[in-house]
Amino acid sequence: MATENKKRKSDITAEEAKVSRRNFIKGTALAGAGAAAMLQSENSEAQDSNEAKIRIPDEIPRTLAEAAKPANFPMTGAEVFAKFCNDEGVAGFFCCPGNYNMINAIAAEGIPSYGGRCEGNMVSAADGFIRVTGEIAATSGTEGPGFTNMIMNIGAANAARSPLLVIASNKTIGEDDSEHGIQTAYQQSQTDGLKKWGKRLITPNRIYEYAAYAFRQLKTGVPKPVHLDFPGEISRARFEEPGELQYYYDKTRYRTESKAHPNPADISRAVDMIQRSQRPMIVASTGVFYDKAWEALLRVAEKNDIAVVESAPQRGHFSDGHALSASTAPDAIRSADLVMLVGQYCMPSIGEFAFGPEAKWIRIDPDASDIGRNVPIDLGIVSSENAALQALEDALPSRSRSSWRDELAAARHAFDEQSEEYYKLGLKYSADTDSIHPAVIGRQLGDFLYNNDLDREQTTVVSGGYGIGRYTRRYLRAFRPGQICNGAYQYGAIGPDIGYTVGVGAAVQNGVGPQAPFKGSPVVGITGDAGVAYSIMEFDTLGKYRIPAVMIVYNNNAWGVWTSGAGRGAVRAQHMYLFQENLRYDKIAEALGCNGEYVTSAEQFMPALERSYELAAREGISTLINCQGKKEFWTNAYPPAMPRHFAPGALAYYK
Amino acid sequence: MAFSKAAAVVGKSHYLINCQQCHDADGRALANIDYIAADLTAPGSWYYGSSALHIFSSIKFGAGLEMPPFKAELSDEVIWQIVAHVLNIGPQASRPQQK
Numbered sequence: 001m002a003t004e005n006k007k008r009k010s011d012i013t014a015e016e017a018k019v020s021r022r023n024f025i026k027g028t029a030l031a032g033a034g035a036a037a038m039l040q041s042e043n044s045e046a047q048d049s050n051e052a053k054i055r056i057p058d059e060i061p062r063t064l065a066e067a068a069k070p071a072n073f074p075m076t077g078a079e080v081f082a083k084f085c086n087d088e089g090v091a092g093f094f095c096c097p098g099n100y101n102m103i104n105a106i107a108a109e110g111i112p113s114y115g116g117r118c119e120g121n122m123v124s125a126a127d128g129f130i131r132v133t134g135e136i137a138a139t140s141g142t143e144g145p146g147f148t149n150m151i152m153n154i155g156a157a158n159a160a161r162s163p164l165l166v167i168a169s170n171k172t173i174g175e176d177d178s179e180h181g182i183q184t185a186y187q188q189s190q191t192d193g194l195k196k197w198g199k200r201l202i203t204p205n206r207i208y209e210y211a212a213y214a215f216r217q218l219k220t221g222v223p224k225p226v227h228l229d230f231p232g233e234i235s236r237a238r239f240e241e242p243g244e245l246q247y248y249y250d251k252t253r254y255r256t257e258s259k260a261h262p263n264p265a266d267i268s269r270a271v272d273m274i275q276r277s278q279r280p281m282i283v284a285s286t287g288v289f290y291d292k293a294w295e296a297l298l299r300v301a302e303k304n305d306i307a308v309v310e311s312a313p314q315r316g317h318f319s320d321g322h323a324l325s326a327s328t329a330p331d332a333i334r335s336a337d338l339v340m341l342v343g344q345y346c347m348p349s350i351g352e353f354a355f356g357p358e359a360k361w362i363r364i365d366p367d368a369s370d371i372g373r374n375v376p377i378d379l380g381i382v383s384s385e386n387a388a389l390q391a392l393e394d395a396l397p398s399r400s401r402s403s404w405r406d407e408l409a410a411a412r413h414a415f416d417e418q419s420e421e422y423y424k425l426g427l428k429y430s431a432d433t434d435s436i437h438p439a440v441i442g443r444q445l446g447d448f449l450y451n452n453d454l455d456r457e458q459t460t461v462v463s464g465g466y467g468i469g470r471y472t473r474r475y476l477r478a479f480r481p482g483q484i485c486n487g488a489y490q491y492g493a494i495g496p497d498i499g500y501t502v503g504v505g506a507a508v509q510n511g512v513g514p515q516a517p518f519k520g521s522p523v524v525g526i527t528g529d530a531g532v533a534y535s536i537m538e539f540d541t542l543g544k545y546r547i548p549a550v551m552i553v554y555n556n557n558a559w560g561v562w563t564s565g566a567g568r569g570a571v572r573a574q575h576m577y578l579f580q581e582n583l584r585y586d587k588i589a590e591a592l593g594c595n596g597e598y599v600t601s602a603e604q605f606m607p608a609l610e611r612s613y614e615l616a617a618r619e620g621i622s623t624l625i626n627c628q629g630k631k632e633f634w635t636n637a638y639p640p641a642m643p644r645h646f647a648p649g650a651l652a653y654y655k
Numbered sequence: 656m657a658f659s660k661a662a663a664v665v666g667k668s669h670y671l672i673n674c675q676q677c678h679d680a681d682g683r684a685l686a687n688i689d690y691i692a693a694d695l696t697a698p699g700s701w702y703y704g705s706s707a708l709h710i711f712s713s714i715k716f717g718a719g720l721e722m723p724p725f726k727a728e729l730s731d732e733v734i735w736q737i738v739a740h741v742l743n744i745g746p747q748a749s750r751p752q753q754k
Binding site: 334349350351352354356357492561563564566567568569570634635636637639640641642644645 | 675680
């Protein structure tokens, strides 16, 4: 590796690089599914031979392979809560140490558990896991500084309406207000506006009762994060038998699986509006995914030839490959005369949607109090998404709308043609500037994932980044539920992308929910050079758990908003927007026990991607592909500069 | 058309779809999410001219580093409707007088 480091990756042949990769990972032949099965304790030759080797310590594979030890009475408060989480099906847990009793108890229960390098990134890992599985995941950090590290990422999960369980330690009740020792903080108020519900527990024997409060919130209605604080008196409390716990009921008694069904009169009105419409379109959003309503959605769409466009923190609950898909047909979105928002939990305002001003609006949502917000409705239906779609399927007549299908096809074709035009421009710009343009990255990534030997449904993608996302979203496709985690959804945080990739990778590694058929497959993530800085240390987490990921970093030496320091009379400002040029994020990944690729031309990208994917698939090694671009690509000197984003659809960014 | 109230009403719809990402719904560009955009209610602060023709040109052909050209997406008629809307959100004294 030391020898190779003296040589630019761009200077070596593909075969040499492959050999080098093999040398790099010599002795780390790891393949398989679960984290425990995938890990071995082996040396990596990622550093000079005279330096200590990067290696996975024996304790990691050994303790991951230990059998679960579910708790039984007598139990601590932490064990009661952990058992509750397991009974409720919490599917993944992501933390940094602190809150020791709780995280140890959760791991002992057998819930797949991961420890990372920063609490905020672990929140995003849990959030990403949720977004592509639909299952509840939990996250934990220590009190005070650990907790405050989590807040940005909790905000992102809140905007995405993720059913995220946030667990934090919180000193002791007995030391309240004393600032005794360290890390005292009032934490509940810090997530005000960023959660659905929260509670600092203060009565030990109510821990089970409050766990039920938490899961009622997580599993009903419109989800959002739930935040629980556990002072030491709660997590360390001891209970000899169930009678010591208040409200100790089975989950069939502390919550219901019942869901709201639509008023038949509302369904009749909806059917009438759909039948009057020439170009109806369903916006299949967050609630369709969490209510697992994608099959009902497909049946409704096909029965009456209704177009479907996705707008959500995840994509794929209506395949981009379907003839009725409008997710890559922005012209058709503007043409729709009836819009049916189904489970649109994070509600855009007029103008954030690309629909035309004459369209009629139906909104189907489980929360009546949100219907009519931001966009005036013509009909509101209070219902679970699945129930409403099933009712529509029953009530709608079969109908063929050939002209609408033709318009959709033409709009998709026009979009693809425009993307192809951008690609050709990108190739020219790349050649002109000795760098790689983002359109080249997007188009070639799309080719690799969907027009290659790979099953096009196989690879789950974290679609993140700021400027780069404007291009890659044009070329990414989703063909099955949970195939895309839409990173910068609404909250617009640019830092969580590698955190999302850890969680999405863990979901695929364990084959959870819709990821089951692709268990163990590599995942792909996209981010920018601004975003990568917030979470690049999680390459240690990817390496430690052998989560196979390919992370594409678009490196243009600047914040994506750099032009705001360059124009409109700005003086002495530009330096605040720029980084040092040609930074080697790939070498950081290498230094963290993973693989790095450096791409400085259009020709180098595809071979680097192929090498990286193969390494991930065969040996569980993650790669950071550092793609060197130019900040000037975002200006009018290189049209289309930074293409605008409209929701919903492939260009969705805010929504 | 740029001085027509009727055009301005239609133009507002097109403005909300095409322009508010940077200039905000009210034209004041207070949010500054993606870029520092011009405050469309304060023509005195604009860099690329404030006449109807200047506004039309900035929309159609772009302006500066960031303001993108819309010639591929919007017809001249729609651009003029947006111009009419923009002229009607500026200072009261400079708004068109025609009905």
